[in-house]
Amino acid sequence: MNVQRVAVLGATGSIGTSSLDVIARHPDRFQATVLSANAQVDALVALCARFRPRHAVVADPARFGELAEGLRAAGLATVPHAGPDALGALAASDEVDTVIAAIVGAAGVASTLAAARAGKRLLLANKESVVLAGALLIEAVARGSGSLIPVDSEHSAIFQCLPHAADDPRGGVRRLLLTASGGPFRGRSRAELATVTPEQACAHPNWSMGRKISVDSASMMNKGLEVIEAHWLFGMPPERIEVVVHPQSVVHSLVDYVDGSVLAQLGAPDMRTAIACALAWPQRVETGVAPLDLAALARLDFEAPDMDAFPCLRLAFQALGAGGAAAAVLNAANEVAVSAFLQRRLRFLDIPDLIAAVLDDLHDAPHTDLEALLDADARARSRAAALIPTLG
Numbered sequence: 001m002n003v004q005r006v007a008v009l010g011a012t013g014s015i016g017t018s019s020l021d022v023i024a025r026h027p028d029r030f031q032a033t034v035l036s037a038n039a040q041v042d043a044l045v046a047l048c049a050r051f052r053p054r055h056a057v058v059a060d061p062a063r064f065g066e067l068a069e070g071l072r073a074a075g076l077a078t079v080p081h082a083g084p085d086a087l088g089a090l091a092a093s094d095e096v097d098t099v100i101a102a103i104v105g106a107a108g109v110a111s112t113l114a115a116a117r118a119g120k121r122l123l124l125a126n127k128e129s130v131v132l133a134g135a136l137l138i139e140a141v142a143r144g145s146g147s148l149i150p151v152d153s154e155h156s157a158i159f160q161c162l163p164h165a166a167d168d169p170r171g172g173v174r175r176l177l178l179t180a181s182g183g184p185f186r187g188r189s190r191a192e193l194a195t196v197t198p199e200q201a202c203a204h205p206n207w208s209m210g211r212k213i214s215v216d217s218a219s220m221m222n223k224g225l226e227v228i229e230a231h232w233l234f235g236m237p238p239e240r241i242e243v244v245v246h247p248q249s250v251v252h253s254l255v256d257y258v259d260g261s262v263l264a265q266l267g268a269p270d271m272r273t274a275i276a277c278a279l280a281w282p283q284r285v286e287t288g289v290a291p292l293d294l295a296a297l298a299r300l301d302f303e304a305p306d307m308d309a310f311p312c313l314r315l316a317f318q319a320l321g322a323g324g325a326a327a328a329v330l331n332a333a334n335e336v337a338v339s340a341f342l343q344r345r346l347r348f349l350d351i352p353d354l355i356a357a358v359l360d361d362l363h364d365a366p367h368t369d370l371e372a373l374l375d376a377d378a379r380a381r382s383r384a385a386a387l388i389p390t391l392g
């Protein structure tokens, strides 16, 4: 068996760390050959000391010297790189078989597309890149003749529940059912959400994640982005994608077939399962995740989402329905809103208001190619930034 040479983009983050945990358990199968981080040089050098990759990339070009010096001081042969172009080049490099796209936000789109174009085995956690450029990404995977395996737990669940027959991979599917935990504010009314803080929003009841996705989870924009992600990954129209709130996060998602059969994938809420599934697919490898104890769980609950208290989910469906660059605008406005909320420049309920206002202003942004999408992304960011003082 050949060792899979893996690039972990966003290695210092929550998904990156979990990925490296799985990789470390199977040195006979996986080898981390490229590691990247945004600006956390010390953390990146520490990972290099442990995993001995051939290359390390820091996205911030100003940190190249620091990275080179850190690697040298640690006595490592890892080659230092810096900047987004280096990230894209290494994602496409011959020294890599598999790319784990675990950068947060639209910042991950260029390296994700580069890996797809180069025909890599692309393990996708970076959902913002598929929301921004879904059609282009799917096309790039097809042209590059590589593969795309979801890492997002819901999409991993659906991937596992879909038929894998080569002739008709979507045969007989009626609906995709995405489960949502409901986040830390499940059950609260709109009025009760007026004064919630970033600390409360980041205290997720089931999952431990980066701060941006934690806020998305609290606003339910995370589920909105995942609906758009499911649309592109599985070629499913929006009216056949449903969201159901499931507070225990044990059923990770379901596929409903026309004959009435519904397949679900279950597991503990630990991303190492979805990461390992994607890394080893179609085989299975051990992850250290505890076996599910159904008797101890005792019950699984389900309820409809509350779109009034959590309008982000509705906004995402609207953007998907609108087509063009609307999803790119939604994503960019959300990134600006979440960052302003984390910096206490915006209240929680301003997040959907800001996104709705930006979508309204830029509803006719065209989608022709990547340049047009990135232009819509940039316009949405500056429009959102300009609107923040009028809301806060």
Ligand code: NAD
Pocket (backbone or CB within 6 Å): 009, 010, 011, 012, 013, 014, 015, 016, 036, 037, 038, 039, 040, 059, 101, 102, 103, 104, 105, 107, 108, 125, 126, 127, 128, 151, 152, 153, 207, 208, 209, 210, 211, 212, 213, 271
């Ligand atoms: P995180 O904030 O913990 O880590 C993000 C990583 O990206 C870090 O390594 C950081 O250095 C890097 N990064 C940040 N900005 C960058 C930039 N501008 N250029 C290059 N690198 C940059 O985030 P996370 O929770 O690990 O999430 C990563 C992605 O995976 C997100 O798209 C998220 O939605 C998705 N995801 C996460 C989880 C989870 O459990 N954490 C689950 C499903 C999907």
Ligand code: MG
Pocket (backbone or CB within 6 Å): 152, 153, 154, 226
């Ligand atoms: Mg998810």
